[in-house]
Amino acid sequence: MVDNAPKLSVRNLSVRYGDKQALNGISLDVFPNEIFGIIGPANSGKTSFLRALNRMEEFDANMTVEGDILFEGQDITAIRNVYALRRKVGVVFPLPVGLPMSIYENVAFAPKLAGIKKKAELDEIVERCLIRAALWDEVKDRLDALGSLLSGGQQQRLTIARALSQNPELLLLDEFSIAVDPVTTMRIEDVLKELKEEITIVLVTNLVQQARRLADRTAFFLESELVETAETEELFSGVVKDQRTRDYVEGRFG
């Protein structure tokens, strides 16, 4: 664990969709350069947590967010330029989303939005991000091909390359391996281990063992509540306070 100021500080966060409570009073800290795992069964509020971090409620009239989210100590609801916030936060969804444009354009999209116009600079970003997402060797000869026609595993690495192209300080991954074969999953996991040297990662996963392999600390969400947060090794070695956590990681429910 890293002992400096938290990258992300969440206090008493609640998310509702209409009348349906999705997240109920969560408080936690994520520190720089760690992989913070979030585990929990379906409908426990994991995805809502990620959506709130990116202020996605502004695109969903039904979604209300209460509580405080501090990004490097700054309240994100007070950030006027929400687009700059979203550029600092990269997101990878459960199902790969290759935008219906060329592979090159997929990765160059965010840099272009940020105002980068020079071809040489864009070329460099595209190559660097595709290399880091372990996709470069497979696509370097066909960067003009449609990103949406790649295989599922390739599209997911393309999505990661795209998230990296924003130069994010925080990378959010939402069950990224659902539609990906085991070999690709392992390759992406290796990529994540390297990435954490530079950025902070929040990894939502429904694979308990994935959290164990990757996360420095892990939080357990259950029925819209945060049950507890602990060092991942403690969580899996049974040194946890809550019986429900132990039952979940040992596969007795969920």
Added chain:
Amino acid sequence: MSLFARTGLDEHNRRVEWLVKTLFLLMTVLLIIPVALIMGILIQRGAPVLSWGFLTEVPTNGMTAGGIFTALIGTVWIVAVALLASVPIGVAAAVYLSEYAPDNWLTRAINLAIINLAGVPSIVHALFGLGAFVVFFGFGRSILAASLTLAVMTLPIVIVATRESLQAVPHAFREACWNMGATRWQTIRRVVLPNSISGILTGVILEVSRTAGETAPIMFTGAAAFLPFLPQGVLDQTMAMSLHLYVVSTQVPDVPDALPFGVALVLISMVLVMNATSIAFRIYLRNKRKW
């Protein structure tokens, strides 16, 4: 008795299956009969009058001889001006309704209004155009007044087609863009519109056919039964194919039998050529982009 022998129930199901399939096939064939008949009769009876002169000469002898040049060009004017007015407005409205509008009473009222607008009979649009564009805005009987009347009438076609095709673009694409810090407009311009352009074109194709063929709305607002010259601008009156067809079919004595069929054949061919062009363009676009 063998394992897979047919029971009475199987036999019954098989007969029903055959009956249903044949019935549906028959209905489908019925569908093409009117189209085939119309085209067949038009070609058989109208083809003899077709010539280069028919297309490039003005009508003469009280419209019983000569060509249809002024009506042909007039229809091109009317369709072009109507599209210039309705496509930008329709597409912008559809983008707003699909991408920006919150789900509240105002949005629902607008959607209801669009549906109702589509159901208004064309003669009512004609009277509306006469009151609004000819008299109130003072455009007089002119191409502008006629085209705006047609634009109002065909707006629902563009709006509905555009909105449907925008909504066919997967929501995940939008979320992906928003998460990268794109604004709604950047998302629409870079991802949503390029991928719905073929659906929007379909709406425009439908609109062109409708606009070129309508008679009532332009009769009071800007189309003249006979003019010996071409319009010089949008404030001039003009002849139009649809009205010309109506006039030579019913209003003028001693028209040669073949003439109205020739006019109808040219009108239909015009629409078909425009449709074919747009369809070809649409296929080209669709092959370029997919997901």
